[in-house]
Amino acid sequence: MPKYKRIVLKLSGEAMAGDKSQGIDMKVIDKIAAQVKKIHDLGVETGIVVGGGNFWRGRDAKTIDRATSDYMGMLGTVMNALALQDSLEKMDVVTRVQTAIEMKEVAEPYIRRRAIRHLEKGRVVIFSAGVGNPFFSTDTAAALRAAEIDADLILLAKKGVDGIYDSDPNINKSAKKYESLSYQEILNKGLKIMDATATSLCMDNNIPLIVIGIDEEDTMYKACLGEVTGTVVK
Ligand code: UDP
Numbered sequence: 001m002p003k004y005k006r007i008v009l010k011l012s013g014e015a016m017a018g019d020k021s022q023g024i025d026m027k028v029i030d031k032i033a034a035q036v037k038k039i040h041d042l043g044v045e046t047g048i049v050v051g052g053g054n055f056w057r058g059r060d061a062k063t064i065d066r067a068t069s070d071y072m073g074m075l076g077t078v079m080n081a082l083a084l085q086d087s088l089e090k091m092d093v094v095t096r097v098q099t100a101i102e103m104k105e106v107a108e109p110y111i112r113r114r115a116i117r118h119l120e121k122g123r124v125v126i127f128s129a130g131v132g133n134p135f136f137s138t139d140t141a142a143a144l145r146a147a148e149i150d151a152d153l154i155l156l157a158k159k160g161v162d163g164i165y166d167s168d169p170n171i172n173k174s175a176k177k178y179e180s181l182s183y184q185e186i187l188n189k190g191l192k193i194m195d196a197t198a199t200s201l202c203m204d205n206n207i208p209l210i211v212i213g214i215d216e217e218d219t220m221y222k223a224c225l226g227e228v229t230g231t232v233v234k
Pocket of ligand 1: 011012013014050051052053054056057058059069070071072073074076077129130131132133134135136137138139141
C-alpha cells in the first residue's frame with residue numbers, strides 16, 4: 001500500500017539530459033517514465049513538475065535581459081514535458097501536459113481544478129513553464145503546485161546526488177548525508193537543495209519533502225511506500 005495519496009514529483013532538467021548534461025536523452029527519459037509508471041500503478045495520484053536547466057537557465061545568460069532569459073528557460077521546460085509525456089503514453093500511462101504560459105496548440109493551460117480532476121481520474125499531470133513568471137524556479141513551481149493540489153508529498157528527484165548532504169558529496173568525499181531535516185535547518189545552514197523561495201513556500205504550507213536520487217533503481221517507488229532512501233524534510 002502506498003503511504004501517499006497524491007504527490008508532486010519534481011524532475012530537474014539535468015535528470016532529462018542523462019550524461020549529455022544538455023538537451024534530452026530519450027533513453028534516460030524512458031527510464032524515468034518507467035519509474036513513474038510504477039508509482040502510478042501503485043495508485044498514487046502523480047503530478048510532475050519538470051525543470052528546464054538542460055536547455056536554458058535564465059540567470060546564466062549574462063548578455064540577455066533577465067526576464068527574457070527566464071522566459072526562454074520556461075520554454076525549455078515545455079520541451080521536457082512533451083518528451084516525458086510521449087514516453088509515458090508509450091507505456092500506456094494517460095497524461096496531460098499543462099503549461100503556466102498559454103500555448104493552446106501545444107498543451108492545456110494550467111487550470112487548478114482541471115488538474116485535480118485529471119489526477120482523480122488517474123491521469124498523470126505534467127506541469128510545465130514553471131509558475132509562468134520570470135525570477136522564479138521550477139522548484140518554487142513544485143512547491144506552489146503541491147500546495148494548490150493539496151499534495152501529501154513533494155518528491156525531489158536529483159541527478160548525481162541521493163539526498164541532502166552537509167557539503168557537495170561529488171567534491172567532498174567525507175560529506176555527511178542527512179536522514180531528516182527541517183525546512184528551517186535548510187534555510188539556517190544555507191543548504192543548496194532548493195532556493196529559499198521554494199523552501200519557504202514548503203515550510204509555510206507544511207508540505208513534507210523527500211529528496212531522492214534518480215540514478216538508482218526504484219527510489220520513487222520506495223519513497224511512495226514509505227521506505228526512506230534519501231533525506232526527509234518536514
Ligand atoms: N523559470 C522561470 N520561472 C519559473 C520557472 C523557471 O523563469 O517559474 C526559468 C528560469 O530561467 C530557470 C529556467 O526556467 O533557470 C529553468 O528552470 P529551473 O532552473 O528551475 O530548472 P531545473 O534546475 O530544475 O532544471
